[in-house]
Amino acid sequence: MSTAAPRTAGPDHLWSVDEHLDDILATVRPLEPIELHLLDAQGCVLVEDVTVPVSLPPFDNSSMDGYAVRVADVAGASERYPAALEVVGDVAAGAAGLLHVGPGQAARIMTGAPLPPGAETVVPVEWTDGGLGEGPATGMRARSLAPEGATGQVNVYRPAEARAHVRAKGSDVRAGDRALAAGTVLGPPQISLLAAIGRGTVRVRPRPRVVVLSTGSELVQPDEELRPGQIYDSNSFALTAAARDAGAIAYRVGAVADDATTLRDTIEDQLVRADLMVTTGGVSVGAYDVVKEALSYAGDEDEPGSGVEFRKLAMQPGKPQGFGSVGPDHTPLLALPGNPVSSYVSFELFVRPAIRTLMGLTDVHRPRVRAKLTADRALTSPRGRRQFLRGRYADGTVTPVGGAGSHLVAALARANALIVVPEDAESVAPGTEVEVVLLG
Template identity: 85%
Template sequence: GATGQVRVHRPAKARAHVRATGSDVKAGDRALSAGTVLGPPQIALLAAIGRGTVRVRPRPRVVVMSTGSELVQPDEQLSYGQIYDSNSFALTAAARDAGAIAYRVGAVADDADTLRTTIEDQLVRADLMVTTGGVSVGAYDVVKEALSHVGDEDEAGGGVEFRKLAMQPGKPQGFGTVGPDHIPLLALPGNPVSSYVSFELFVRPVIRALMGLDDVRRPTARATLAADGPLGSPKGRRQFLRGRYLDGEVTPVGGAGSHLIAALAQADALIVIPEDTESVEPGAEVEVVLLG
């Protein structure tokens, strides 16, 4: 073999470049706590300590379905009396943002049998179902009609219940379970802002709870209202107005209308006006739900 000489210019310190047993994690130490989200570093740690498998809560699978014969998919041609379906896209994105695996079902026509069949077909890939539209008191409230008889009347405790909540937007809501496995279903109103606000208040916490997280709700803050005039609110209903929050101040954007998507797209907070408050003056302190 080859021969040669090595000249060493400084002494090697004792134990230099030696990794001591237990310098990273000692036997008996808690490596990861229950509820930890497993990202790349956490998976590396599990592998490094020799754990090939670990018990986890999987990300919930959420099926999002919009209803309404008036709904048309984006890029298609609108006819008179039709609108583009924005809810299914918004809520699928919101479910992913909350941490779920989300499946979007395009708009289902206002036919109870079709809707019932579609829901039953989707149950195989759902840990949670979310519908929008068809839950108020009109002639075409097909979700209410379809879900009154879907799937699991034979099973004790099944079915979906519809209520009017003391809030604006988002008064009509439905909740229950469907199918033989009692998959939870939340039936949200169809107006775009109503459906999104309802998702933030009701669906997102469910998704986060299914993931085993402690912080299931959006953070809230107190903020000074920066508005041109007083904000009115219907008596007996908790109102959620859209706003922009910055440095302890919140500025309303758009009006209270449940169709104002452009204003919603500019908002990063919800301004909460309590049930017993009918007017809030500029400069008053209000509660805000931070969406960002």
């Protein structure tokens, strides 16, 4: 995987949110395209237009069970004066060597079966006696036809216009049309279309493999017993789920204790399955900030240019951030703060766009809208910091959820948006129009 080198700045440089994001997106490169079978390509992005090789449907076919007839033979048909036609045979789906429908004749036809030569329209079985000579087919018998292979006579009780209940050849797509454009994300409907036009493989950018690991000797896995001073590891679960939501194949690594050698070894072990590494915790200025201790190096002779730069950003939450590359392939690594809200907000702002860039998408950001702030009191924000507050957005308004604390996981679970308070604002009054990042 090809990556550019991140920018570097002095240790006292305060990076803006936009500077940090621009550096990430200028460094990360889309993954190289590969050819994949259809089901393996789900969630991937097409790298080339797909042209229709054969029209859909490939032939005129019936949209109903009924009888293929000539229009003139059923003109004026009614229940009192039905059109009596000779049944010359059956046309089933997949039939080949079609029989011919001549004047005064009808062919019993099934849904999806090709319209036989000579026939101009289809009358549904409900408009006939089903070839049983017992009056119009109704109720349970409305879906019944005379026994397969039987010939004889059918009474038709209603006229039909030309090509009624006929799916025309090419009415869905025609040979030579563009079925899907480059840049399309392949979901179930797109895969269905590809299969329908006979494509078994497609050329796509693969879904990026993202490895998520959290750090901290205090972290315990869910379902284990908490001891004094311990907390459950929620960040690795949240970020792994967020990476999958962004389109990645994500792997969660159990929490790594506060030991730089162990962390470095764990990262090296995980590189074999990583297009992007994400760590959480250990990026501040504390005595046990293990990520900073383990990764703040310029690399060695075997890995020139590798290493992670730790930065201070003019944002809240999420001031401490790390970004760089590790390993012989210079795998991008984003180091996020350990507080749950800081970690998740940082993911949405920086990691998600990186994942979408690896996928080859052009629109990598969450949608943003303007909304009216509804709140009991004015929002306060530190000057010089861009603040991201959890909010609930609906019908053009947004309401703050929970406080500003970066540990408030319950409030985060109720939020579907981030309220953006710009760097030059210290207070935002209720009723003010604000920028909102939509998370749903």
